[in-house]
Amino acid sequence: xxxxxxxxxxxxxxxxxxxxxxxxxxxxxxxxxxxxxxxxxxxxxxxxxxxxxxxxxxxxxxxxxxxxxxxxxxxxxxxxxxxxxxxxxxxxxxxxxxxxxxxxxxxxxxxxxxxxxxxxxxxxxxxxxxxxxxxxxxxxxxxxxxxxxxxxxxxxxxxxxxxxxxxxxxxxxxxxxxxxxxxxxxxxxxxxxxxxxx
Amino acid sequence: xxxxxxxxxxxxxxxxxxxxxxxxxxxxxxxxxxxxxxxxxxxxxxxxxxxxxxxxxxxxxxxxxxxxxxxx
Numbered sequence: 332x333x334x335x336x337x338x339x340x341x342x343x344x345x346x347x348x349x350x351x352x353x354x355x356x357x358x359x360x361x362x363x364x365x366x367x368x369x370x371x372x373x374x375x376x377x378x379x380x381x382x383x384x385x386x387x388x389x390x391x392x393x394x395x396x397x398x399x400x401x402x403x404x405x406x407x408x409x410x411x412x413x414x415x416x417x418x419x420x421x422x423x424x425x426x427x428x429x430x431x432x433x434x435x436x437x438x439x440x441x442x443x444x445x446x447x448x449x450x451x452x453x454x455x456x457x458x459x460x461x462x463x464x465x466x467x468x469x470x471x472x473x474x475x476x477x478x479x480x481x482x483x484x485x486x487x488x489x490x491x492x493x494x495x496x497x498x499x500x501x502x503x504x505x506x507x508x509x510x511x512x513x514x515x516x517x518x519x520x521x522x523x524x525x526x527x528x529x
Numbered sequence: 530x531x532x533x534x535x536x537x538x539x540x541x542x543x544x545x546x547x548x549x550x551x552x553x554x555x556x557x558x559x560x561x562x563x564x565x566x567x568x569x570x571x572x573x574x575x576x577x578x579x580x581x582x583x584x585x586x587x588x589x590x591x592x593x594x595x596x597x598x599x600x601x
Contacts, residue, residue: 401555404556404561404562404565405561407561414565414566454570457562457565457567461573472570477575477583489595495587495588498588505595
């Protein structure tokens, strides 16, 4: 059985935010919620790195461990999903998650939190597959259509990859072998092979 | 009346006694999706329960993310 994973190649990510936009559009994510975002380290300095971050669908997910109502679960493919009908919006999962993946919509004034929302690996949730109810609560169920999450499929530089962990490891191995090393440790040459002007 | 109260207390505390292994199995196990009321990704159209066909489609799509494979 496949173990679904995201992998962001920081050598290729160009901080275009297409992944975040694709996610918001595909899942009609409400205002104020970002299931995916791009974080840039050392911005403005030579060698800055960007990485696209969302729920990493951890094997031993801390959000599952801390949820007091056990609304978060893991599917057979390793995707971490949750049941919005059971969620009480306590925010424990937000504190437990090292990636800040769980988000809470502000449903009214005075900081009242709504039901938790997070990346579903485009796998919907515990509703009838591809139903209106599933889409409204969790977004598109692309896995049930035999497709991968749109953020990865939209990535123009193929920095963000999604799929079975073994397949992603094969892809990264191919890239690392093609990149070589030394003076090509970062930049165009690292991402795409030899620089065109060389 | 006392009996009913005792019964209610026992019922209320029953959830506190869940073993860690049982919780692990319920939330992480192979049937966790079923317990949560979910279905597998391949249970409906177009796969109609064919897990192999679904896995092949997903695998092919994942491998096509490798442009070295597509260009050569």
